[in-house]
Amino acid sequence: MSKKNLLVGQSGGPTAVINSSLYGVVSEGLSHPETIGHVYGMVNGIEGFLNGTTLDFEKALPGEKLSYLKHTPGAYLGSCRYKLPESLEDPVYPLLFRKFEEMNIGWFFYIGGNDSMDTVSKLSRYAASIGSDIRVIGEPKTIDNDLVHTDHTPGFGSAAKYVASTVREIILDANVYEKKSVTIVEIMGRHAGWLTAASALARKYPGDNPLFIYLPEVAFDTKEFLSNVEKAFRKNCNVIVCVSEGIHDAKGTFICEYDNSVGTDSFGHKMLAGCGKYLENLVRTRLGVKARSIELNVSQRCSSSMLSATDQQEAVAAGVFGVKAALDGVTGMMVSFIREQNPDGSYKMTCGLEDVNAICNAEKPVPLEWITDNGSNISDDFLAYAAPLIQGRVDVPLGEDGLPVFVYRK
Amino acid sequence: MSKKNLLVGQSGGPTAVINSSLYGVVSEGLSHPETIGHVYGMVNGIEGFLNGTTLDFEKALPGEKLSYLKHTPGAYLGSCRYKLPESLEDPVYPLLFRKFEEMNIGWFFYIGGNDSMDTVSKLSRYAASIGSDIRVIGEPKTIDNDLVHTDHTPGFGSAAKYVASTVREIILDANVYEKKSVTIVEIMGRHAGWLTAASALARKYPGDNPLFIYLPEVAFDTKEFLSNVEKAFRKNCNVIVCVSEGIHDAKGTFICEYDNSVGTDSFGHKMLAGCGKYLENLVRTRLGVKARSIELNVSQRCSSSMLSATDQQEAVAAGVFGVKAALDGVTGMMVSFIREQNPDGSYKMTCGLEDVNAICNAEKPVPLEWITDNGSNISDDFLAYAAPLIQGRVDVPLGEDGLPVFVYRK
Numbered sequence: 124m125s126k127k128n129l130l131v132g133q134s135g136g137p138t139a140v141i142n143s144s145l146y147g148v149v150s151e152g153l154s155h156p157e158t159i160g161h162v163y164g165m166v167n168g169i170e171g172f173l174n175g176t177t178l179d180f181e182k183a184l185p186g187e188k189l190s191y192l193k194h195t196p197g198a199y200l201g202s203c204r205y206k207l208p209e210s211l212e213d214p215v216y217p218l219l220f221r222k223f224e225e226m227n228i229g230w231f232f233y234i235g236g237n238d239s240m241d242t243v244s245k246l247s248r249y250a251a252s253i254g255s256d257i258r259v260i261g262e263p264k265t266i267d268n269d270l271v272h273t274d275h276t277p278g279f280g281s282a283a284k285y286v287a288s289t290v291r292e293i294i295l296d297a298n299v300y301e302k303k304s305v306t307i308v309e310i311m312g313r314h315a316g317w318l319t320a321a322s323a324l325a326r327k328y329p330g331d332n333p334l335f336i337y338l339p340e341v342a343f344d345t346k347e348f349l350s351n352v353e354k355a356f357r358k359n360c361n362v363i364v365c366v367s368e369g370i371h372d373a374k375g376t377f378i379c380e381y382d383n384s385v386g387t388d389s390f391g392h393k394m395l396a397g398c399g400k401y402l403e404n405l406v407r408t409r410l411g412v413k414a415r416s417i418e419l420n421v422s423q424r425c426s427s428s429m430l431s432a433t434d435q436q437e438a439v440a441a442g443v444f445g446v447k448a449a450l451d452g453v454t455g456m457m458v459s460f461i462r463e464q465n466p467d468g469s470y471k472m473t474c475g476l477e478d479v480n481a482i483c484n485a486e487k488p489v490p491l492e493w494i495t496d497n498g499s500n501i502s503d504d505f506l507a508y509a510a511p512l513i514q515g516r517v518d519v520p521l522g523e524d525g526l527p528v529f530v531y532r533k
Numbered sequence: 534m535s536k537k538n539l540l541v542g543q544s545g546g547p548t549a550v551i552n553s554s555l556y557g558v559v560s561e562g563l564s565h566p567e568t569i570g571h572v573y574g575m576v577n578g579i580e581g582f583l584n585g586t587t588l589d590f591e592k593a594l595p596g597e598k599l600s601y602l603k604h605t606p607g608a609y610l611g612s613c614r615y616k617l618p619e620s621l622e623d624p625v626y627p628l629l630f631r632k633f634e635e636m637n638i639g640w641f642f643y644i645g646g647n648d649s650m651d652t653v654s655k656l657s658r659y660a661a662s663i664g665s666d667i668r669v670i671g672e673p674k675t676i677d678n679d680l681v682h683t684d685h686t687p688g689f690g691s692a693a694k695y696v697a698s699t700v701r702e703i704i705l706d707a708n709v710y711e712k713k714s715v716t717i718v719e720i721m722g723r724h725a726g727w728l729t730a731a732s733a734l735a736r737k738y739p740g741d742n743p744l745f746i747y748l749p750e751v752a753f754d755t756k757e758f759l760s761n762v763e764k765a766f767r768k769n770c771n772v773i774v775c776v777s778e779g780i781h782d783a784k785g786t787f788i789c790e791y792d793n794s795v796g797t798d799s800f801g802h803k804m805l806a807g808c809g810k811y812l813e814n815l816v817r818t819r820l821g822v823k824a825r826s827i828e829l830n831v832s833q834r835c836s837s838s839m840l841s842a843t844d845q846q847e848a849v850a851a852g853v854f855g856v857k858a859a860l861d862g863v864t865g866m867m868v869s870f871i872r873e874q875n876p877d878g879s880y881k882m883t884c885g886l887e888d889v890n891a892i893c894n895a896e897k898p899v900p901l902e903w904i905t906d907n908g909s910n911i912s913d914d915f916l917a918y919a920a921p922l923i924q925g926r927v928d929v930p931l932g933e934d935g936l937p938v939f940v941y942r943k
Contacts, residue, residue, distance in 0.1 A: 137709050167711050197705030204710075288936050289832060295607030295939060296835040299547050300614075301577050324934065327941070420827045422699060425706040428838035431935070514935040518928070524734065525841070525924040526698050529705060531737070 126158060127229025129446070132165035132172065133198040133264075134205075134235035134242065138278030138424050139285070140438035141234055141264045142199045146192040147442020148232045148262065149180050158450065163226060166532070168203035169233075169242060172222065173215070178532070188530055193435060194519040195529040196425040206238060207245045216249045223257055230258045230449040232442075236265040236276075240457055240483035247455030247479070258449040261457035261479050262441055266424045268317035271485045272477040273459035277441055278424070280434025280512035283321035285426050286310055287513065289419060290325035290365060294332045297361040304413040305352055305406045306363045308333070309399030311423050313369035316340050316489045318423065321509055322365035323501040332363035339369035340488045341498040343378055348402070349409055351499055356412075370398055378402070427527055432515025437472055444474035457482050470511035536568060537639025539856070542575035542582065543608040543674075544615075544645035544652065548688030548834050549695070550848035551644055551674045552609045556602040557852020558642050558672065559590050568860060573636060576942070578613035579643075579652060582632065583625070588942070598940055603845060604929040605939040606835040616648060617655045626659045633667055640668045640859040642852075646675040646686075650867055650893035657865030657889065668859040671867035671889050672851055676834045678727035681895045682887040683869035687851055688834070690844025690922035693731035695836050696720055697923060699829060700735035700775060704742045707771040714823040715762055715816045716773045718743070719809030721833050723779035726750050726899045728833065731919055732775035733911040742773035749779035750898045751908040753788055758812070759819055761909055766822075780808055788812070837937055842925025847882055854884035867892050880921035 129152040133141055145164075152162040162180045165172035178200075180189065192199055208215060223231070231246065233239050243261035250257050263270055266282035290308055297306045310319040316338025323336055334355050337343055348364075355362045371377045378398035399416035406414040441458045448456065456476040463471040493505045522528040539562040543551055555574075562572040574593070576586035588610075590599065602609055618625060633641070641656065643649050653671035660667050676692035678685055700718055707716045720729040726748025733746055744765050747753055758774075765772045781787045788808035809826035816824040851868045858866065866886040873881040903915045932938040 137706055171711065195705070196702050198709045201711060202709045284935065288838065289836070291936060291939070292606050292835045292837060293831060295605070295941065296547055296831050298941070299608045299612040301581065301611060324936065327939075328943075417830045418828065421703060421706050422832075425702045426699070426838075427702060428698065428836075510934060516928070516931055518926070521926055524920060525694065526701060526734065529701070529737070531705065531708070533738075 126160040128161040128163055128227050129159050129230045129232070130163045130165060130223070130226065130228045131200070131232040131234070132168045133200045133202050134168040134233060134239040135202060135264070136424060137196060137198040137202065138264055138266050139196045139281035139427060139430055140277050140435050142192040142195045142197070143435045143438035144234050144262045144264060144277055144442040145199055146189065147439040148446055149189060151443040151446035153180070155450065160227070164200045167201040168205060169207065169219070170203035170205040171201060173219070177226070183532070184530060191528065191530040193439065194427055194430060194517060194527070195531070196427050199530065199532065201532070204238070207242050211245065211249050211252060219246070220249070220253065220255060228257060230260070230446070232260050232262055232445055232449070234262040234264050236267070237270060237483050237486070240479045243457065244455065244479045244483050250454065258452065258454040260445045260449045260453065262445050263457055263459070266318060267312055267315050269315035269486045269488070270482055271487045272482055274462040274472070275460055275512055277434060277438035279317060280431035280437070281429060282318055282423050283324065283509055284431045284513035285423055285429040286318055286321045286419060287324035288429050290322045290333060290363070291327070293417060294325065294363055297332070297363055301360055302413060303356055304361050304415070305410070306361070307399045307402045307406070307414070307416040308363065308365045309368055309397045309416060309418045310365055311419070312339065312367045314339055314486055314488070316367045319365055319367040320489055320501045320505050323506060324509060324513065332361070333365045334359065334362050335364045335499045336501050337364070337366045337370050337499060338489055338494060339367045339371060340491060341494055342373040343370040343498070344372065345378070345405060347497070349405070352406065353410060364402070366398055366402065368397055427519045430517035430519070431513045432517050433512055435517055441474060448476055455479055536570040538571040538573055538637050539569050539640045539642070540573045540575060540633070540636065540638045541610070541642040541644070542578045543610045543612050544578040544643060544649040545612060545674070546834060547606060547608040547612065548674055548676050549606045549691035549837060549840055550687050550845050552602040552605045552607070553845045553848035554644050554672045554674060554687055554852040555609055556599065557849040558644070558856055559599060561853040561856035563590070565860065570637070574610045577611040578615060579617065579629070580613035580615040581611060583629070587636070593942070594940060601938065601940040603849065604837050604840060604927060604937070605941070606837050609940065609942065611942070614648070617652055621655065621659050621662060629656070630659070630663065630665060638667060640670070640856070642670050642672055642855055642859070644672040644674050646677070647680060647893050647895070650889045653867065654865065654889045654893050660864065668862065668864040670855045670859045670863065672855050673867055673869070676728060677722055677725050679725035679896045679898070680892055681897045682892055684872040684882070685870055685922055687844060687848035689727060690841035690847070691839060692728055692833050693734065693919055694841045694923035695833055695839040696728055696731045696829060697734035698839050700732045700743060700773070701737070703827060704735065704773055707742070707773055711770055712823060713766055714771050714825070715820070716771070717809045717812045717816070717824070717826040718773065718775045719778055719807045719826060719828045720775055721829065722749065722777045724749055724896055724898070726777045729775055729777040730899055730903070730911045730915050733916060734919060734923065742771065743775045744769065744772050745774045745909045746911050747774070747776045747780050747909060748899055748904060749777045749781060750901060751904055752783040753780040753908070754782065755788070755815060757907070759815070762816065763820060774812070776808055776812065778807055837929045840927035840929070841923045842927050843922055845927055851884060858886055865889055
């Protein structure tokens with residue numbers, strides 16, 4: 124049997140370790156020269172592939188350079204937000220498989236969130252329908268941690284560590300002045316509050332800030348919020364509140380939409396401001412205290428400064444596991460994480476495989492029983508769940524310029 | 534002669550290394566037990582001291598704990614924004630000196646920016662006027678790097694490193710998609726553009742993003758800005774622009790004020806949005822491309838993740854040097870940094886002393902000859918100036934929870 128080639132792509136928003144999964148796939152792919160010919164990357168996902176942009180990893184990242192993927196944020200291969208047509212009769216499918224054939228692809232890996240698993244589902248189903256033996260495997264990735272049938276997702280641990288450490292620093296910063304103040308920290312996660320919940324890890328002792336944490340899993344009430352903050356001032360001078368960008372009221376209206384009805388810019392267009400900015404203004408106006416808001420923004424998904432070694436290692440492991448499974452003939456599956464325990468009770472993770480069709484159009488919210496204090500706090504169960512995922516330091520190499528060295532396509 | 538006590542305070546906004554300067558003062562103070570009795574800290578600066586809040590470092594941070602100050606951001610002692618009255622006849626001066634006497638203070642150190650140097654100036658002049666032999670020394674601190682008569686200030690190097698590395702990561706994040714996009718990064722510095730200029734250090738090769746950098750030292754023109762971005766799209770898909778929060782037009786109107794005339798919240802109050810948000814909306818509206826803005830916010834001054842070892846060591850050195858100078862009888866001076874060269878031409882810094890009166894009411898802007906391309910870029914002279922200041926890694930210890938361990942007053 125002649126050798127076939129491996130193809131890997133990335134899709135959706137980047138994370139701090141999406142390139143670690145890529146490293147896992149590529150390094151494992153290169154370690155089977157008896158079976159796998161070339162290891163190719165598709166540039167800018169399926170969309171870029173349709174435009175014919177690919178690269179050969181042995182040329183693009185020769186030798187040691189490949190390992191730099193493990194601490195390079197962003198998506199080395201570039202990404203896309205492209206949804207394949209629902210109908211497998213669409214001409215894009217034969218086009219794609221003709222291209223796969225031209226490149227003699229035997230195995231295809233797609234690293235991404237649930238939209239990317241939708242792509243894996245469609246390609247594997249189409250392959251089956253035409254009797255192609257291309258193996259298609261999904262590699263999980265999302266800071267949102269909202270994929271079902273997996274204990275957690277690569278990318279969440281590092282994002283959670285970034286959120287927790289940054290909020291801990293913001294608390295120190297806020298505590299500098301002895302004047303009543305409220306700091307609103309807006310955290311990514313439109314539908315699932317996992318990352319916002321991670322701000323609870325910032326607490327140095329019971330009762331420490333952040334005093335309130337609001338997730339999108341439950342309705343947000345501005346009156347109750349203001350009342351909570353006022354009560355907190357009895358004991359605390361500086362109140363830190365962490366909110367998910369997706370908090371909404373009982374009617375389902377996003378808090379960040381409250382202002383859009385009035386905030387228009389000079390051209391008559393709606394000003395888009397986050398819920399943090401809205402709540403900052405609300406607090407200043409209604410409570411008459413110093414208020415500020417901080418949107419943690421894209422650093423949550425692209426900071427290399429707070430990489431979790433656990434997250435990084437697991438992302439690599441998922442990549443490696445996926446290649447091994449594909450070589451064993453598996454297809455149409457996503458690599459999942461199963462939480463186990465070492466004999467001493469400590470955290471241990473093993474990889475599993477789940478049908479992508481069960482994953483691609485579902486979202487896993489934070490369990491309601493982990494949301495406490497009438498929707499304003501997080502239980503210790505969450506802390507026990509999340510704490511192992513942020514462990515371990517990754518020292519990103521610094522270059523002569525004193526800054527982190529990353530690899531990139533020029 | 535009986536022993537006297539040392540007193541130290543912090544004032545103004547925190548930096549990543551203001552506690553390193555504190556460490557320098559306290560550790561050097563404790564190493565002179567033959568001369569110095571207790572080493573006291575004033576909590577919340579002069580304002581807190583007037584309310585009687587002080588601590589004894591040997592009790593507050595015994596043994597090894599003191600060294601944790603070196604990687605703890607924020608201001609361990611707390612801060613204040615309190616300006617002493619101009620008239621030395623004001624009753625606050627005898628009140629302060631009575632308190633100094635009650636605590637048997639022989640040396641007082643104030644760590645801060647130019648407002649704090651104003652305090653040092655007034656206290657040292659008042660001391661001279663009443664024949665007090667209390668020595669008063671200013672320890673420089675500001676991420677803005679705008680103090681005169683010093684090559685640079687402690688706090689700038691770490692903030693610059695944070696800005697450069699974060700912008701480098703934002704560039705990776707932006708390059709993920711192949712769709713025209715503009716990312717506006719808003720950086721601290723209302724009057725001086727040093728920190729915004731540091732974004733130029735993020736470039737990995739000539740011509741890399743950020744393609745445009747705008748400082749408050751020169752007038753900003755929105756039309757020219759839009760025209761620059763449009764031209765840049767001919768060669769670049771993703772355009773990153775770094776702007777100082779204090780950019781203003783030729784008339785002196787801040788760009789962040791442009792929107793205030795229209796953006797009001799639900800209560801009729803002006804929405805305060807930064808210039809980044811304004812420019813984001815401008816780009817989206819006028820150029821019809823994807824636009825986003827990122828305000829780096831307080832992490833610039835309180836992130837421990839990108840501490841510059843050079844900055845940290847210099848901050849400690851400034852603290853130590855100040856104590857030695859005060860023990861030698863110096864008063865009314867600020868510790869300054871003098872740039873020198875090692876025999877091999879490499880960067881070397883030594884400490885000096887400057888009259889606080891020459892410092893306290895002046896600001897040092899970025900030299901106009903370092904601002905190039907009609908106000909949209911930074912010269913290599915700046916890069917040569919700033920590069921040595923961001924060198925070296927500081928590994929912040931991680932605790933059992935996987936997060937940085939900081940010291941704090943409870």
